[in-house]
Amino acid sequence: MFSKACEYGIKASIYIALNSYDGNRVSLKEIAKEIDSPEAFTAKILQALVRDKIINSVKGAYGGFEIPKEAIASIKLSQIVNSIDGDSIYHGCGLGLNVCDENHPCPVHDQFKTIRNELKIMLESTNLEQMALDIKSGASFLKI
Amino acid sequence: MFSKACEYGIKASIYIALNSYDGNRVSLKEIAKEIDSPEAFTAKILQALVRDKIINSVKGAYGGFEIPKEAIASIKLSQIVNSIDGDSIYHGCGLGLNVCDENHPCPVHDQFKTIRNELKIMLESTNLEQMALDIKSGASFLKI
DNA sequence: ATTATTTCGGATAAATTTATCCTATTTAGA
């Protein structure tokens, strides 16, 4: 469904949020270890999230990644996905047609529209806070 | 959502079904032209569908691909997708965890379960006949 | 039989995604 990059991006964001609640800035090294992702690749992904101002980075000793506490609840899963995978998940045709709309639909246009809309609603109604709290309470997990 | 291979496979199957209703066997060349796909790559995909007995092939002059008329209505979109992309779309974790189930869910497990179930229902309730008839009536299109 | 046509299947290449490496830059603290 999502690219590997996007999966890492989501998990990393959750881990950063989790620690930001405690006022802890976390390093790339720690993040990669805790979400079980390749370090250098994760770095690229975090760079993208920083560029899109979804997370914050601090260079140098004692630096790392963080998210302002107040912002965590307002960051939607959709923003993270969009930052990394773009918005093709919303607009692209299920069968890869260059043009696919109501006037010129592909054979699965209507069916896909429904599914994609559900996906959109899901991504837009899930935020970082919910996900971070589930990890904190042990209701969900970031690895294995 | 689907791989390129899967997109081509679905479109090719529809085109073959469409022609099989008229008793016409169609060649790889014609298929690739009509669904606007790379010929040699499409050949590989059709081979997979033949192996899984979703479509039928006849070698040699006047050969080509076909689907027995009686079978068309019973071929589900899910079978085509499964033949080419496998069943990861059903089982895989949304965040790529190796283990992700009710006892050890990833942070988006429940949300994804819902979407994936909708997708599953959609793929299993859409069949080749419906799609072929929509193309025939001009209600949907295979290219552009 | 020969030929033309067509799928099959192995080898290979191109493109994209995923992953690694290395150097530059920034920053806190000694």
Add this chain to the structure above:
DNA sequence: TCTAAATAGGATAAATTTATCCGAAATAAT
């Protein structure tokens, strides 16, 4: 000021997906 720790970012490599090429095998028609 120097050093250690950390992110930034460019270059490159590995893996996967997508795409092409070509000879082999099958088959219908001549």
